[in-house]
Amino acid sequence: xxxxxxxxxxxxxxxxxxxxxxxxxxxxxxxxxxxxxxxxxxxxxxxxxxxxxxxxxxxxxxxxxxxxxxxxxxxxxxxxxxxxxxxxxxxxxxxxxxxxxxxxxxxxxxxxxxxxxxxxxxxxxxxxxxxxxxxxxxxxxxxxxxxxxxxxxxxxxxxxxxxxxxxxxxxxxxxxxxxxxxxxxxxxxxxxxxxxxxxxxxxxxxxxxxxxxxxxxxxxxxxxxxxxxxxxxxxxxxxxxxxxxxxxxxxxxxxxxxxxxxxxxxxxxxxxxxxxxxxxxxxxxxxxxxxxxxxxxxxxxxxxxxxxxxxxxxxxxxxxxxxxxxxxxxxxxxxxxxxxxxxxxxxxxxxxxxxxxxxxxxxxxxxxxx
Numbered sequence: 001x002x003x004x005x006x007x008x009x010x011x012x013x014x015x016x017x018x019x020x021x022x023x024x025x026x027x028x029x030x031x032x033x034x035x036x037x038x039x040x041x042x043x044x045x046x047x048x049x050x051x052x053x054x055x056x057x058x059x060x061x062x063x064x065x066x067x068x069x070x071x072x073x074x075x076x077x078x079x080x081x082x083x084x085x086x087x088x089x090x091x092x093x094x095x096x097x098x099x100x101x102x103x104x105x106x107x108x109x110x111x112x113x114x115x116x117x118x119x120x121x122x123x124x125x126x127x128x129x130x131x132x133x134x135x136x137x138x139x140x141x142x143x144x145x146x147x148x149x150x151x152x153x154x155x156x157x158x159x160x161x162x163x164x165x166x167x168x169x170x171x172x173x174x175x176x177x178x179x180x181x182x183x184x185x186x187x188x189x190x191x192x193x194x195x196x197x198x199x200x201x202x203x204x205x206x207x208x209x210x211x212x213x214x215x216x217x218x219x220x221x222x223x224x225x226x227x228x229x230x231x232x233x234x235x236x237x238x239x240x241x242x243x244x245x246x247x248x249x250x251x252x253x254x255x256x257x258x259x260x261x262x263x264x265x266x267x268x269x270x271x272x273x274x275x276x277x278x279x280x281x282x283x284x285x286x287x288x289x290x291x292x293x294x295x296x297x298x299x300x301x302x303x304x305x306x307x308x309x310x311x312x313x314x315x316x317x318x319x320x321x322x323x324x325x326x327x328x329x330x331x332x333x334x335x336x337x338x339x340x341x342x343x344x345x346x347x348x349x350x351x352x353x354x355x356x357x358x359x360x361x362x363x364x365x366x367x368x369x370x
């Protein structure tokens with residue numbers, strides 16, 4: 001089957017969560033299908049066309065009209081059997097589906113979906129069905145995201161990264177990978193690290209932060225002000241292919257999200273599956289993340305991960321101390337977490353679920369025409 005993936009605000013290749021999502025879904029779909037991606041201007045790669053200009057913000061209803069002239073010729077040449085529309089396309093995939101006479105599966109990841117998408121898509125998929133009006137639940141399918149369990153796995157060696165960064169064999173390392181956004185809680189991590197560093201009885205931990213973003217300078221300033229420059233290593237962005245080795249270089253990993261700092265998450269709860277946590281677990285690393293109904297649905301506290309109240313340095317510091325000083329706990333969490341991701345949260349399984357949806361909507365369209 002030929003599938004057109006419409007993601008006009010995503011840069012490929014890229015290092016943020018959106019780029020990871022598109023890259024891994026495409027990789028999973030290409031096991032069985034031919035895939036053409038409509039991505040952001042500047043994107044490149046096999047089967048990728050850069051046509052998009054980014055987010056529409058308040059003017060999201062104009063996105064389909066703005067991008068259709070560049071998108072349609074590429075789509076027409078590709079001749080898709082079905083279209084997959086990422087939520088930020090705001091109906092562009094539906095417009096292309098109508099023009100080409102093919103069915104559309106649209107992803108919903110926030111409350112800003114346009115009526116173009118809600119009314120026009122043949123199926124809606126979401127990790128958070130409560131974001132979708134009950135009016136459209138008859139065509140809604142719940143999905144889960146995950147990690148690439150072939151790229152992220154316990155056999156990845158972190159030794160070369162540790163040697164390159166000057167990390168001693170006996171040093172305990174807490175890792176973080178991803179964007180430096182305000183709601184990701186890296187300032188809370190710095191505060192927790194400072195509390196531990198002041199405690200003479202606490203373990204001496206190194207912190208490996210991999211990534212970049214709007215809070216990078218603020219985080220660096222906080223580290224310096226706390227006198228923790230000797231504890232923190234900030235690598236900046238690294239290619240996606242190198243992320244597993246950086247996770248493997250850590251003894252455990254932290255994702256201290258604080259959803260209250262994100263407008264939509266504050267209103268609707270954490271509705272995005274935590275890609276970085278899935279990746280930590282896929283590599284077999286113990287993970288500390290925040291407690292919420294969504295996280296409790298995904299992970300059992302103390303079995304698959306340690307869950308702590310968001311936005312609070314003291315509970316985070318206590319969890320870091322606990323996992324840093326208990327090698328058996330780290331091993332248990334890493335092993336159980338890996339098994340969970342293999343069983344329920346892999347991109348490979350997500351690709352199979354999407355493939356079945358495309359088969360279904362194409363067959364429905366064929367029967368209606370027949």
